[in-house]
Amino acid sequence: MTTTAPFPAPAKTVAEPAIVEAEHIGKVFHRDSFEVVALEDVSLTIARGDFVALMGPSGSGKTTLLNMIAAVDRPTSGTMRVMGQDIYRLNDREAARWRNEKIGYIFQTFNLIPVLTAAENVELPLLLSRLSKSERREHVETALRLVGLQDRMGHLPKQLSGGQEQRVAIARAIVSDPAILLADEPTGDLDRQSAAEVLEIMTRLNQEFRKTVVMVTHDAHAAGYAHVTRHLEKGHLQA
Amino acid sequence: MAIPITYNLRHLRQRPGATAMTAVGIALTVAIALFILALLGGLRQAFARSGQPLNVLVLRKGSTAEVTSTVTEQQAALLRTLPGIAKNAAGQPMVSPELVVVVSLPQRNGAGPNNVTVRGLGRIGRQLRPQVHLVKGRWFHAGQREVDVSQSVARRYRHAQVGGSIRFGQGQWRVVGIFAAGNTAPSSEIWGDVHQMQGDFQRQGVFSSVLLQAASPVEASALVRRVSSDQQLELHGIHEQAYYAQQTQSGAPIELVGWVVALIMAIGSCFAAMNTMYAAVAYREREIGTLRMLGFSRPSILGCFVLESLMLAVLGWALAVVAMLPLNGLTTGTMNNATFSEVVFQIKMTPTVLGWALAFALLMGLIGGLAPAWQAARREIVSALRA
Ligand SMILES: Nc1ncnc2c1ncn2[C@@H]1O[C@H](COP(=O)(O)OP(=O)(O)OP(=O)(O)O)[C@@H](O)[C@H]1O
Ligand SMILES: [Mg+2]
Numbered sequence: 001m002t003t004t005a006p007f008p009a010p011a012k013t014v015a016e017p018a019i020v021e022a023e024h025i026g027k028v029f030h031r032d033s034f035e036v037v038a039l040e041d042v043s044l045t046i047a048r049g050d051f052v053a054l055m056g057p058s059g060s061g062k063t064t065l066l067n068m069i070a071a072v073d074r075p076t077s078g079t080m081r082v083m084g085q086d087i088y089r090l091n092d093r094e095a096a097r098w099r100n101e102k103i104g105y106i107f108q109t110f111n112l113i114p115v116l117t118a119a120e121n122v123e124l125p126l127l128l129s130r131l132s133k134s135e136r137r138e139h140v141e142t143a144l145r146l147v148g149l150q151d152r153m154g155h156l157p158k159q160l161s162g163g164q165e166q167r168v169a170i171a172r173a174i175v176s177d178p179a180i181l182l183a184d185e186p187t188g189d190l191d192r193q194s195a196a197e198v199l200e201i202m203t204r205l206n207q208e209f210r211k212t213v214v215m216v217t218h219d220a221h222a223a224g225y226a227h228v229t230r231h232l233e234k235g236h237l238q239a
Numbered sequence: 240m241a242i243p244i245t246y247n248l249r250h251l252r253q254r255p256g257a258t259a260m261t262a263v264g265i266a267l268t269v270a271i272a273l274f275i276l277a278l279l280g281g282l283r284q285a286f287a288r289s290g291q292p293l294n295v296l297v298l299r300k301g302s303t304a305e306v307t308s309t310v311t312e313q314q315a316a317l318l319r320t321l322p323g324i325a326k327n328a329a330g331q332p333m334v335s336p337e338l339v340v341v342v343s344l345p346q347r348n349g350a351g352p353n354n355v356t357v358r359g360l361g362r363i364g365r366q367l368r369p370q371v372h373l374v375k376g377r378w379f380h381a382g383q384r385e386v387d388v389s390q391s392v393a394r395r396y397r398h399a400q401v402g403g404s405i406r407f408g409q410g411q412w413r414v415v416g417i418f419a420a421g422n423t424a425p426s427s428e429i430w431g432d433v434h435q436m437q438g439d440f441q442r443q444g445v446f447s448s449v450l451l452q453a454a455s456p457v458e459a460s461a462l463v464r465r466v467s468s469d470q471q472l473e474l475h476g477i478h479e480q481a482y483y484a485q486q487t488q489s490g491a492p493i494e495l496v497g498w499v500v501a502l503i504m505a506i507g508s509c510f511a512a513m514n515t516m517y518a519a520v521a522y523r524e525r526e527i528g529t530l531r532m533l534g535f536s537r538p539s540i541l542g543c544f545v546l547e548s549l550m551l552a553v554l555g556w557a558l559a560v561v562a563m564l565p566l567n568g569l570t571t572g573t574m575n576n577a578t579f580s581e582v583v584f585q586i587k588m589t590p591t592v593l594g595w596a597l598a599f600a601l602l603m604g605l606i607g608g609l610a611p612a613w614q615a616a617r618r619e620i621v622s623a624l625r626a
Contacts, residue, residue, distance in 0.1 A: 072532060072620040093536050100534020107624075111529040115249035125533045127243065172533070 018081075019180065019212050020046035020069055025078035027064055027235075038064040039075065040235040048179075051206040051213045053223035056232035062216040065232065066182050069214065070103050071095045083179060100128045104173030104211075106183040110165040112157040118144065118168045119153040125176040143171035147201055163194025170201055174211070181205060183215040187222050199225045241539045242530065247547040250519065251554075257515050258551065264511035265555025266562065268504040269600045273563045275497035276592040281584040283484070290480030293325065294367060295462045297449040300473045303485070305339040306356075310446045312336075314474060318449050321465060323458030327366055333452035335364035338436045338445075342407035342429075344396045355392060357407065357429045359436030367450050371425050376401040376416030379431050384439075386431040387416040391570075405429075408439035424483055450479065505603055508555070512607025516548050520615040527615050528623030541616035548608020549601055556600035560593060 027039040038061045046052055054062050067073040068080055071087040072095075080087055083102060090098055099105075112121045119140050126136045144150045147167035157165055166186060173181060183202065187195035203225050205211045215226060223229045231238040251258045297318060302308035315336040325333045338359035343352040358364075361381070365371065379385035388399045393414075398404060404411045412431065420426035437443050453459035459478065466476030477485075520527070527540055567588040 067621055070532070096531070096534050096536045099532065105532050107529070109525075111525060111624075113246065113526055113529070115253055116246060120243070120245070124242075124530070124535075127241070128534050 017048055018045045019048040019050075019083055020044065020214070021081040022065075022068070023079050025065070025068060025075045025080060027061070027068070027073070028076045037235050039068070042078070042232075042235070042237045044230070044237060046212060046214065048212055049206070049210050050228060051203070051226045052215070053226035053229040054214060054216045054232060055218065055220075055223055055229055059234075060232040061235045062232050063184055066184055066214065066216055069180070070099060070105055070182055072099070097128070100125055101176060102178050102180060104170075104176075104178040104181045106166070106169055106173050106181065106186045108185040108188040110157070110162070110169045110189075112165055112169055112172075114157050117154050117156055118149060118160065118171075121157070121168055122171045122175050124172060129176060139175055140171075143175040144168070146174070147171045148197075161194070163190050163197055166190060166194065166198050167201065170198065170205075174205060174209075179212060181211045181213045181215075183213065185216050185218065187217065187219065195219075195222065242535060242543040244546070244550075247543065247550055250523075250547065251550060254519075257518065258554070261511050261515040261551050262554040262558055265508045265552055265600055265603055266558035268501060268508040268603065269556050269559035269596050270563050271497065271501045271504060272599045273559055273588065273592065273596045274566070274586075275494060275501065276595050277563075277566070277586045277588050278497075279494055280589055280592050281587045284584065284587065290478065290483045291367065291369070291452070292456060292478075292480060293453045293459050294479035295451045295453060295459055295466070295476045296479045296482045297451065297466055297474050297476050298447075300475050302475075305337075305448045306341055308447050310336065310449050310474065312444045312446070314472060315446055315449050317472065318451065318466070318474075321451075321462060323453050323455075323462050323465075325452045325454040327363070331363060333363060333367060335360055335367050335450045336433065336446040337364055337448055337450060338433050338440070338442060339447040340408075340436070340440055344399070344405060344407065346395055347397050353395075355396065355429055356427060357386075357431065357436065358425075359431055359433035361433055364433070364450065365430075367452055368420075368425060370423055371418050371420045374417050374419045376414075379415055381432045382435065383432065384410070384412050384435060385415045386412045386429050387418050388414055388429050389426045390417055390419050391426055392429055393417045399429075408436070410439075424486070451476075501599075505599075508603050509607040512548055512551055512604055513610060515551065516544060516608050516611035517614070519547065520544060520611045523615075524618065524623045524626035527618055528620050528626070531620045531623070537616040541612045544612030544615050545605065545608045548612065549604040552600040552604025552607075553597070555603075556597050559596065559600075560588075564588065 022042055022044040025039055025042040027037075029036040029038055042065060054065065056062050064073065068075055069082060071082070071090060074088055085098070087095070087098065113124070116124070122140045122143055123136055126139060131139065141150060141153070144153060147170050149164060149167055149171065152160060152164065152168070157168070160168065170186075181202070186202070187198055190198060199222055202213055202215065206213045213226070215222070217223050297310065298305065298308035299310060315334075319332055319334045327333055340357050341354050342357050344355050345352050365378070373387070374390065376387070379387055386405070388396075393399045396405070399414055401414055401417060404413045406412070418425075418430070433446070437445070451462060453462050463476040463478060466472060466474050530540065531537075566586050569586045570584070
């Protein structure tokens with residue numbers, strides 16, 4: 001985060017270059033003898049600096065689509081360019097490195113490492129960088145300050161509330177200054193107050209820090225924070 | 240940089256029961272390995288230090304031990320003339336024909352009689368073994384029924400004290416001195432005049448072996464070759480150090496049984512470690528998925544879990560070392576199969592022994608940890624996160 005200067009909110013009228021270009025993405029899971037079609041012919045373009053809400057009923061393929069953008073899963077068909085990179089051409093190691101640098105992922109269940117403190121959790125992605133220990137510490141502090149938890153550095157996840165845990169998870173997602181934030185129902189496990197805080201932070205990250213945000217949500221109120229809302233229905237992206 | 244070690248340390252502490260059980264499982268096996276290694280180390284030291292680098296031992300062709308070897312006076316005289324033999328200050332060749340017999344002596348503590356090696360030798364024989372020195376009394380005189388006993392013989396056998404007399408061969412022998420030999424082979428022996436011994440054991444004109452000292456290491460090897468290749472002599476030469484190293488074979492039975500037990504236990508310990516690590520991997524599926532999502536590669540996940548297993552192994556090793564340390568320096572005896580006499584040696588937890596035990600523990604940790612770690616690394620991110 002420290003390297004990114006705060007920008008003013010982007011004017012929505014300015015045409016931004018596409019950061020995610022999904023073309024005819026299809027995904028079929030094979031479970032035992034039958035097939036589950038999770039995504040079918042999904043084409044989607046997301047502009048840099050956009051804030052997209054992805055809605056749809058359970059099992060409609062939202063998480064699957066998010067995973068496609070994060071290059072943790074491969075489609076059965078179709079292509080995906082993220083920041084100009086054909087991400088399915090990356091091998092395992094390259095994909096890991098790419099995720100580390102370009103993608104921040106926020107889970108519904110926070111997924112903090114329970115044995116590591118807030119600061120240690122946030123530091124994890126930086127361990128893969130070339131930063132020195134003191135530089136890492138600086139970045140960790142900045143990220144935690146941004147989510148308002150600079151005074152909880154030494155706390156273990158179990159010593160934090162759900163809302164605080166999710167904010168630590170957001171700090172972890174942004175600490176290596178990725179261009180894209182992917183959030184899978186980030187407020188799904190939170191009370192209204194905590195959810196509002198998280199959504200405020202996401203908005204700020206989008207507006208002030210120009211992060212492209214793709215957020216899966218069930219909640220229409222949460223989706224209201226986004227610029228665009230897209231609906232998935234049984235693997236099909238609604239127009 | 241990899242996943243930090245604190246991650247593993249805290250997880251190990253997180254489940255103290257499983258960690259302790261696994262570590263103890265490894266510790267038991269390592270303790271056995273430590274014991275064998277320390278035992279063999281002491282034994283090897285007792286034998287290997289016994290040999291002087293320039294000394295060459297000559298035995299009858301086909302004999303592997305002094306007690307079963309015979310060398311005639313004529314052969315001994317011939318050996319004396321070989322080139323490359325060192326001379327002492329008085330200009331005498333450093334050649335010692337010796338007679339070695341095994342006798343049975345009553346032990347002090349009332350336990351039954353035990354076999355002890357008796358060596359007949361001359362003044363040169365003592366000069367060939369500079370590690371041996373007198374601690375009490377004096378050396379035996381030639382032509383007298385006198386002997387010197389080693390410290391351990393003095394400690395363990397009845398009447399083996401200066402002024403006392405012990406009975407073997409044709410009768411009583413006066414003990415006139417006690418010698419120390421460090422932890423080397425003579426430290427289990429009784430020494431007397433070689434000619435007196437020949438008479439007593441009706442071995443006139445016959446020795447068991449001849450010990451030579453070469454003038455240089457090169458000449459020592461030349462002497463070994465020369466003696467062994469001479470068809471007429473019907474003798475064979477061996478570096479004294481090599482000879483005593485061979486005698487360590489007498490530890491072979493304990494060694495074999497010990498290693499078989501250790502191996503069986505090691506398999507158990509590997510499975511214990513494997514079980515623990517499989518449980519850890521299953522329990523931490525989501526964490527694995529998360530770490531991968533953050534950009535950690537499959538190899539770093541593999542390394543992380545292997546490391547954790549190795550940490551368990553190191554913990555087990557440390558427990559074993561602490562448990563076994565009281566045995567360090569303990570003196571014990573074993574039968575030398577070649578001489579049918581007892582060899583005294585110390586159980587020594589040397590850094591080398593501890594190092595090998597650590598290697599053994601790490602190997603168990605590695606074997607136990609590899610399969611679970613592999614499974615963790617192979618897991619697809621998506622399915623790990625859905626767990
Ligand atoms: N790894 C997998 N193996 C088999 N089937 C899967 C797998 N992942 C997803 N699916 C199936 O694909 C479909 C889409 O799943 P996905 O998780 O993307 O839905 P979702 O929209 O995120 O639902 P939810 O709102 O419940 O999280 C579902 O029918 C699901 O059962
Ligand atoms: Mg989902």
